[in-house]
Amino acid sequence: MSKNLKRALKITFISMLSxxxxxxxxxxxxxxxxxxxxxxxxxxxxxANRTLNAQxxxxxxxxxxxxxxxxxxxxxxxxxxVSKVFKDTLWQKSDTLLQFKKCAxxxxxxxxxxxxxxxxxxFVFDDATIYAFxxxxxxxxxxxxxxxxxxxxxxxxxxxxxxxSSININRVKFKDVSLIFDDRSTQMYSRIDSLNLDLKAFxxxxxxxxxxxxxxxxxxxxxxxxxxxxxIAFEFDTDLSLNRKxxxxxxxxxSVNLNGISxxxxxxxxxxxxxxxxDVDLSYKLKTPDVATVLNMLPASVIKKSAVTxxxxxxxxxxxxxAYGDKQVPVLxxxxxxxxASAHYKGMPYGIDNLTADLSCYLDVMKKKPSYLNMKxxxxxxxETDVLADGxxxxxxGDPLITFNTHAKVNFSALAKTFPLQDGVEMGGxxxxxxxxxxxxxxxxxxxxGRLQIKGNVAIENVLFKDSNKDFNFKGNAKLGFIGxxxxxxxxxxxxxxxxxxxxxxxxxxxSASVSxxxxxxxxxxxxxxxxxxxxxxxxxxxxxxxxAYSQKTEASVGVRPSKMxxxxxxxxxxxxxxxxxxxxxxxxIGMDLAGFKISTxxxxxxxxxxxxxxxxxxLFFSTPEFGLPIRMQxxxxxxxxxxxxxxxxxxxxxxxxxxxxxxxxxxxxxxxxNELLTAxxxxxxxxxxxxxxxxxxxxxxxxxxxxxxxxTISSVSTDKARLFIVPKxxxxxxxxxxxxxxxxxxxxxxxRGKVQIKDQMINLENLSMKALDAMMRTSLLYKGxxxxxxxxxxxxxxxxxxxGKLVTFIPELDTIVPMLRSxxxxxxxxxxxxxxxxxxxxxxxxxxxxxxxxxxxxxxLLDGDTFRRLAKILMFKNKKENMFDSISVNITVDNGxxxxxxxxVEIDRYRAAVxxxxxxxxxxxxxxSILKSPLPFKAGVDLYGNLDKVKFRITRAKYKNxxxxxxxxQIDSTRINMGKVITSHFKRLVNN
Numbered sequence: 001m002s003k004n005l006k007r008a009l010k011i012t013f014i015s016m017l018s019x020x021x022x023x024x025x026x027x028x029x030x031x032x033x034x035x036x037x038x039x040x041x042x043x044x045x046x047x048a049n050r051t052l053n054a055q056x057x058x059x060x061x062x063x064x065x066x067x068x069x070x071x072x073x074x075x076x077x078x079x080x081x082v083s084k085v086f087k088d089t090l091w092q093k094s095d096t097l098l099q100f101k102k103c104a105x106x107x108x109x110x111x112x113x114x115x116x117x118x119x120x121x122x123f124v125f126d127d128a129t130i131y132a133f134x135x136x137x138x139x140x141x142x143x144x145x146x147x148x149x150x151x152x153x154x155x156x157x158x159x160x161x162x163x164x165s166s167i168n169i170n171r172v173k174f175k176d177v178s179l180i181f182d183d184r185s186t187q188m189y190s191r192i193d194s195l196n197l198d199l200k201a202f203x204x205x206x207x208x209x210x211x212x213x214x215x216x217x218x219x220x221x222x223x224x225x226x227x228x229x230x231x232i233a234f235e236f237d238t239d240l241s242l243n244r245k246x247x248x249x250x251x252x253x254x255s256v257n258l259n260g261i262s263x264x265x266x267x268x269x270x271x272x273x274x275x276x277x278x279d280v281d282l283s284y285k286l287k288t289p290d291v292a293t294v295l296n297m298l299p300a301s302v303i304k305k306s307a308v309t310x311x312x313x314x315x316x317x318x319x320x321x322x323a324y325g326d327k328q329v330p331v332l333x334x335x336x337x338x339x340x341a342s343a344h345y346k347g348m349p350y351g352i353d354n355l356t357a358d359l360s361c362y363l364d365v366m367k368k369k370p371s372y373l374n375m376k377x378x379x380x381x382x383x384e385t386d387v388l389a390d391g392x393x394x395x396x397x398g399d400p401l402i403t404f405n406t407h408a409k410v411n412f413s414a415l416a417k418t419f420p421l422q423d424g425v426e427m428g429g430x431x432x433x434x435x436x437x438x439x440x441x442x443x444x445x446x447x448x449x450g451r452l453q454i455k456g457n458v459a460i461e462n463v464l465f466k467d468s469n470k471d472f473n474f475k476g477n478a479k480l481g482f483i484g485x486x487x488x489x490x491x492x493x494x495x496x497x498x499x500x501x502x503x504x505x506x507x508x509x510x511x512s513a514s515v516s517x518x519x520x521x522x523x524x525x526x527x528x529x530x531x532x533x534x535x536x537x538x539x540x541x542x543x544x545x546x547x548x549a550y551s552q553k554t555e556a557s558v559g560v561r562p563s564k565m566x567x568x569x570x571x572x573x574x575x576x577x578x579x580x581x582x583x584x585x586x587x588x589x590i591g592m593d594l595a596g597f598k599i600s601t602x603x604x605x606x607x608x609x610x611x612x613x614x615x616x617x618x619x620l621f622f623s624t625p626e627f628g629l630p631i632r633m634q635x636x637x638x639x640x641x642x643x644x645x646x647x648x649x650x651x652x653x654x655x656x657x658x659x660x661x662x663x664x665x666x667x668x669x670x671x672x673x674x675n676e677l678l679t680a681x682x683x684x685x686x687x688x689x690x691x692x693x694x695x696x697x698x699x700x701x702x703x704x705x706x707x708x709x710x711x712x713t714i715s716s717v718s719t720d721k722a723r724l725f726i727v728p729k730x731x732x733x734x735x736x737x738x739x740x741x742x743x744x745x746x747x748x749x750x751x752x753r754g755k756v757q758i759k760d761q762m763i764n765l766e767n768l769s770m771k772a773l774d775a776m777m778r779t780s781l782l783y784k785g786x787x788x789x790x791x792x793x794x795x796x797x798x799x800x801x802x803x804x805g806k807l808v809t810f811i812p813e814l815d816t817i818v819p820m821l822r823s824x825x826x827x828x829x830x831x832x833x834x835x836x837x838x839x840x841x842x843x844x845x846x847x848x849x850x851x852x853x854x855x856x857x858x859x860x861x862l863l864d865g866d867t868f869r870r871l872a873k874i875l876m877f878k879n880k881k882e883n884m885f886d887s888i889s890v891n892i893t894v895d896n897g898x899x900x901x902x903x904x905x906v907e908i909d910r911y912r913a914a915v916x917x918x919x920x921x922x923x924x925x926x927x928x929x930s931i932l933k934s935p936l937p938f939k940a941g942v943d944l945y946g947n948l949d950k951v952k953f954r955i956t957r958a959k960y961k962n963x964x965x966x967x968x969x970x971q972i973d974s975t976r977i978n979m980g981k982v983i984t985s986h987f988k989r990l991v992n993n
Contacts, residue, residue, distance in 0.1 A: 037062045044076075054097065054144045055082040071121050073106040083141040097141055100128035123172045134183045138326045167203035174214075186327055188365070189222040192234075208242040223365045224397070233259050247271040255287065261297055262287040267320075277325030285317035291341040291355070301469070304420040312341025312355065327366070334361040342382075350383035350418040363396060371396035383414035404437040412463060422469070429463035435482070447570045447603070450517055450528030450560060454482040454490070473500040490515040504547075509538035526567040530560040546586045554578040563602055574599040574613075587625045588672050594618035612641035624672070626728055628697035629655045643667050647682065655697070656690040656743075671730060679732045684739070691744040695725050724840050726761065726785040733758040737768070747772055747810065761785070773810055775802035791842070794835035801827045804860075813844045817853070817899050817919065818892060819948055824885075828857035834894070846897070846921055853892040860885040884908070897921050903930075903960040910935050914960035923947050930960035 059078025267282035291310035322330035344351030599613035663682035671678035754768030834851035903916035917927030
């Protein structure tokens, strides 16, 4: 090799190596510094939102090269695509076209330049939801490309003329994808759960070859509001070949597995771009057409997979043919024939001697032709069992007409020795039936059971079905006789019935029933009347972990008749009498004895049942954790209509409280079961009510002693028991009260009249009159407990002729607000309008108190005391032990922690004076007394200041000599009254809001 050639090769090698290094360096810089996820993600979001008629949200976009060399890989995470086809601003469920957790795309661009081939190495879709929606006029939500018609046409011409490369798809993989197809134009809804897909494809200019394997955990399918398929595990393995010019797809090799049963599928699909439909022509057949395969269709949860020797001919095949497109769905047909089959499981003492079946189905969901399911014959013989049956269901997609005839003798004990049952599965007993049935499904849906025609007999003897794995158990004996040629007529006797499942259980010792039609001529345009009579002994029902019911002995009758409003709708009349009935829902319990029910119910336009009637009982017991005391009622009849209960002189006992209630209670069942709002409007008459107990009960306190001895002695009741409580949320109660005696805290009130409202977690007493502490009272009050340590109270009290000492006992805070009251003795009229926050013991928080007080009294006595003796000596009182005021009228306001006593006139001994001043929260005060009339030849004043432990005074000039005229007193009264009105209106607004 010459030196020149070596030099040329060396230069070429170095140049190519340098070029490769430069290219790789450029790629490295671009990937690691230019196209970083932080920079690439917002750009992709912006471009996607500008290009598509959709809102695109992507969490992260990452471009890699070296980790996926020689391919470029694009990784996208946390993506969502919301279509704007139907809405531009307000998103709905039908707009969310795509949502995914991870998506990765890998391509090799070098193969395009080398071999004119586009190669998609990998497309992975993980944890995604696809919602494909078509509205009622055929518009899909996936039509999201933004482009005008000219641009689309120009691009299409360019692609068709310039792009002739082949496309090779190495791998497309979907993992855990939920696919929903909602077509409102054909009233079709389908959902595929946990879809997994593995796909390979090769696309050239003329041909597209596809290899696909897919599976899912469940397929759900609805058509015209009817559930047609559910709980179908599906696997599909196919090879497809598509002619891209003729749009004809040939399915060469395909298999379908439905719940473990395999079918071979073949045929073709042809797309008509003008009519916008797909012409479907598919056929299927059982992959292994033998008896063993049919036996494998039996549920594996009940029967073990075991070796079986079988003989006989089996055919199971069908087709799916027709057009799919706008308001068009293909027709499904199915044919199943089993001829003289027999089988014997290995190790089992019994076998199947003869199994013959002929079943065909035609299903047209578009209802162009009637759909049907026809069972010409079903015959099973073996294991002391002989079943012969035939039946047919016409008008499958409309109102199915079901015809069924059977003559059967079944020995389940022998069948348990024929099939290898799973561990924990048991069955036994005998059934014999000679039965003919004819009726439409609408008769069951519309509760027009009299239209069902059943004739024959059924005998059930010690039948047992048990599956310990599913916690299911059924055991029972019954004799049923049907004699209805043109309408339903039944005589039945059931005894020792046990039904248990994970949802609940039922147990009946004995039940007898009879059903007959009270009319001789059947009017097919109306609901057929029925008379049903039942008798139950020892019936027990359990639903889930929450609801339990028990009845000792019950007799009932149910009547069915046409509604007067719509003769095609039934009305049910129920009469029931039970010697005892007990129910439990969660921790709520209700029990009654000697109870009777008379109920009528009908179905309204809202599809809800609306009951009305009466319930009577000798005794009733009710308890709920939301209320700490049990409720007892005696000999009461309760009327109800829909969700409203009417009470008339209902006698109720709650702890120490007795109540006779008249009125209505609404939404009681929903309040118990769903914790919804309970509403009541009642007139309440009572001899006595213990509010201390009821408040504790409303607070949800447990283990309350309802039989604790109640005493009338005030000192024996601890005031520490009064504590803050929170009113339950979902109650709206209103009572008109007439109560002889009420106990609250250490107080006893008598002759209580007025309105009590419990609503929005507040208690409102409106214009309540009562007698307490030998005085007449009238009050309005609002209470609300925000928490166990903080609450609010607003009130307005008018008290007439009350002893001052008892007044301070009734309102202890007065001793803090007006400490001078302790120096007086006598009767006063007292008015207070106030609002304040409360502490955990329901004491008023003085700093938050705002109040307007008026005290008026005649012939009040000023009691002896150190301060009085000193004043009496200085002022030369005639009686230095006690002196009487002719009259007193005091206005006091409390605001921002300060007490203001407005000037008022008092007359004592030989003096007439005006008194006023202020009182502080630290119990310090500053009062002034202006002497207006006295034995002294001059007018003077006295300042009293200091605190209760050390009172100081000094002689000053009279400050109030011009402030106690009638005009000034009216102004002071107006100031106090206005403040009281402001306070009262404030807490009344809380009630109204």
